[in-house]
Amino acid sequence: xxxxxxxxxxxxxxxxxxxxxxxxxxxxxxxxxxxxxxxxxxxxxxxxxxxxxxxxxxxxxxxxxxxxxxxxxxxxxxxxxxxxxxxxxxxxxxxxxxxxxxxxxxxxxxxxxxxxxxxxxxxxxxxxxxxxxxxxxxxxxxxxxxxxxxxxxxxxxxxxxxxxxxxxxxxxxxxxxxxxxxxxxxxxxxxx
Numbered sequence: 001x002x003x004x005x006x007x008x009x010x011x012x013x014x015x016x017x018x019x020x021x022x023x024x025x026x027x028x029x030x031x032x033x034x035x036x037x038x039x040x041x042x043x044x045x046x047x048x049x050x051x052x053x054x055x056x057x058x059x060x061x062x063x064x065x066x067x068x069x070x071x072x073x074x075x076x077x078x079x080x081x082x083x084x085x086x087x088x089x090x091x092x093x094x095x096x097x098x099x100x101x102x103x104x105x106x107x108x109x110x111x112x113x114x115x116x117x118x119x120x121x122x123x124x125x126x127x128x129x130x131x132x133x134x135x136x137x138x139x140x141x142x143x144x145x146x147x148x149x150x151x152x153x154x155x156x157x158x159x160x161x162x163x164x165x166x167x168x169x170x171x172x173x174x175x176x177x178x179x180x181x182x183x184x185x186x187x188x189x190x191x192x
Contacts, residue, residue: 015042015117015179019048021085022052022086022104023054030107031104035102048089050077060072083191086192097184128178130173133177
């Protein structure tokens with residue numbers, strides 16, 4: 001297993017991606033491909049199949065056979081626990097210092113992790129980083145990459161702290177954008 005790690009003051013940062021999947025056979029290949037296309041490879045992908053009744057498991061197993069890297073761990077639930085329960089099981093299995101969440105019907109832009117890890121490296125106090133989401137239209141088209149990055153091919157990491165008032169009217173944190181330190185997540189009790 002080839003693993004590239006980001007450095008922080010001599011230490012290495014490892015990322016595990018946790019994907020809860022339920023009847024996601026039609027979307028999960030694009031999801032997995034977006035992880036494989038990251039500028040910063042991940043340690044592992046943990047797909048938790050939440051008792052799918054479609055071809056999700058077969059599709060994931062085929063993707064794993066077709067891709068040597070990153071490592072993929074497939075966990076098959078024996079009962080449906082919903083996205084929170086599947087994420088919690090993935091957290092238990094994951095070995096990375098950092099956990100990135102990605103839903104089985106979402107995909108990342110190639111620079112997602114490199115931008116977030118740059119923010120983490122810039123401030124060792126950071127425990128969670130999240131970002132914007134770009135919804136796709138029914139046609140499969142969303143905003144152009146320039147709309148997301150401000151037109152820069154290599155956008156500089158920009159961050160701001162989310163305040164309590166940011167959560168008053170809605171939750172501004174899309175789960176598929178989250179990168180969080182595993183130890184902090186576990187200490188918080190993971191997902192309810």
